[in-house]
Amino acid sequence: MATLMRAYDPLFDPLTDTPTQGQQYAPTYWVATAGEPPPDDGPAPDGLIADVVVVGSGFTGLSTALHLAQDHHAEVVVLEANAAAWGCTSRNGGQGQNAMGRLYRSQWIAKWGEQTAKRLDAEIRSGFEYWESLVAQFDCDAQTGGHLYTAHRDKKIDFLRNESRVMNNIFGYKTRMLSREELREEYVNDQEAKAALWEPQGVGVHPLKLAFGYLRRARELGVKVHTSSPVMKVETRDGLHHLHTPGGIVKARKVAFATGGYTTQGVHTTTRSKLMPIQSNSMVTRPLTAQELAEAGLKSTVFITDTRTLRFYYRLLPDGSVQLAVVSAITGKDAANPKHLELLKKGLYRKFPSLEGSQLRTTGAGGSMSATI
Template sequence: MLNDSRSHGLWEATAPAAPATTDLDGHVSAEIVIVGGGYTGMSCALHLAEAGRQVVLLEGKEIGFGGAGRNVGLINAGLWLAPDDVTAALGPDHGERLLKVLGQGPAEVMALIDRHGIDCQLQRNGTLHCAVGKAGLAEIREREAQWQKRGAPVRVLDASETASRLGTSAYQGSLLDQRAGTLQPLAYARGLARAAINAGATLHTSSPVIAAERKGDRWHLRTPGGTVHADWVVVATDAYSTGPWQMVRTEQVHLPYFNLATQPLGPDLLRQILPGREGVWDTKTILSSFRLDQAGRLVFGSVGALRNSGTVIHKAWARRALSKLYPQLGDIAFEHEWYGQIGMTGDAIPRFHRFGPNAIGFSGYNGRGIAPGTVFGRELALLITGEKSYADLPLPVSDISAASFRRIRETWYEAGAQLAHLV
């Protein structure tokens, strides 16, 4: 994307074309202006347009340019945190409400895909959180207990069943989440955009917001090509925030994550490796993730950035790691490589902010963007249409607080991932 093969890699090569859009040229008026063309912005635009509201969405670059077009494609339920940790951080009311909303998130994503006929390689076969060692096994067993207490369809698989599902005996067990699945993330973002346009929303790409001002009872947003006047502003820029909402970026620490995609596997290998097409990640601190795409490519990723010395180090590590998991792959070629940034908050919990009168947004998805982004976009739409109040939302309003030692921590994460993968 934007002539960078390492920005979106396989996803850009295999996604259906984005719907036709133009940059903003001139001055327009709307009820709601949404800033950001990822899952949250597109979901919000779609739900508002379906409710008959006049919506304009401004995307600084292209649809799905940020995390929405770069991630692994796992449609996970909940957060990285275990459920009890969420309620401990937010309290029982907001904590359980958030867990319920995000627990139902994959079903919401799949329902939207079905309703709008989005071509995004959807697989509904669940995900596997794989245990590394005794500590990893204890972790997934505790997660199983906490989710089952809330009625979720999750269960721990023993080492034997895990091996049969993965095609490798590298793990001591796994947590199967039957709510979850996988998709082609950029294709899903573009599909949401097409559905929003069909519902009546107006989308402008290559239209970064460079200034925002409240005048009287309306917002005035300026791009290089024009202005939008609106009653409401939805800020949906998250980890890639710039301009007037740069503060959203500063409260997050960027964690780089890369993916490599092999050439399509042959029929014999596909009968051995992930025959059920589940999405997988493990319990390591510097985790690994893998899954198959529709054509049978194995997509393998971990923490790190494919730039400077990281490109050679991470690709060499990936070859070693894959040879341990699946020696039958041999010296298989990587067809695509790409990376992006995960926005991490201090407590690994998303944020809901009010940036001024009628200016709102969710952010800080901590590597769980597909289902939360979709659901939070819907929640913002329900708030604007009056079907929900602030008190009904899954997160309380929070102030923006800049992350401490952000640049130092980001440098350390990138360098530390290289060091870990080097040795």
């Protein structure tokens, strides 16, 4: 259903603003290359009733709806404030890792003990394998081959070597340590990288193409996806949740919040001050020539993360361009500050000096991830 969309507002801050409605996508590389968005069900009318209402139509919301409809035959309605997959799903790095948060597995053991770490690993591995099975079903430019952690300083080499040992001996993985020379010979000539840990679990995707695949499949299964339908508040009475939207009230037996870093403070007491938005700024270069790729030593599409506290993560995309991102801006209102794009450019040039001055025509856009408090 066609819906008149409003211009994208880069200054939206979920911690202080009310929900947006009907905004166009942020001007990202993913939006420019994903193709025409699939049809949705337009704004939610008054009087809808469902078994489950999912609030938010990003990866989490759409996959939740898809799973409920396919495996549990539930009647599901998805409510989205803007366009489908408008938030971080259309702005992230597209890097699927078998990981959780900022801690490595050796740090899980130190913090919670080996048995808890093993249970956590089993849960995360199960989720990653399920996600891999979804990726295989959709045309999303999947890049398999695993993931590389690069030591950006010499003192990080022993840390990664120990992590590789822990992952292999305790958790049963088949990781591999690469020397600086092996990394450059097989994968990439990152001038900052001193060594690397390779893990076979890791898939890079075009995130918006994948989300569009979720959207099509969910609607085929009977899920109603209503865009331009922000949830302003939720009331519960007589055993039903009443979700107030601009078009009226939607009722549900159960509600799943999947709004991530775009969860506004007033939507529900269970999420208030529990989700902190964290900006991740991303940049994509123009497609590089064969000579530029050779001079930079970019040989593989395996995605890469360095060991900084505020990590740089990057990869070579199927069209020969390079995508690079880092956590930088703290608030949405600061995301458009040119210094954040300059930080990304400097990071790119430190890693690949031959690209400096090559008129890369970089484009950048940021989005909010969510940290649970």
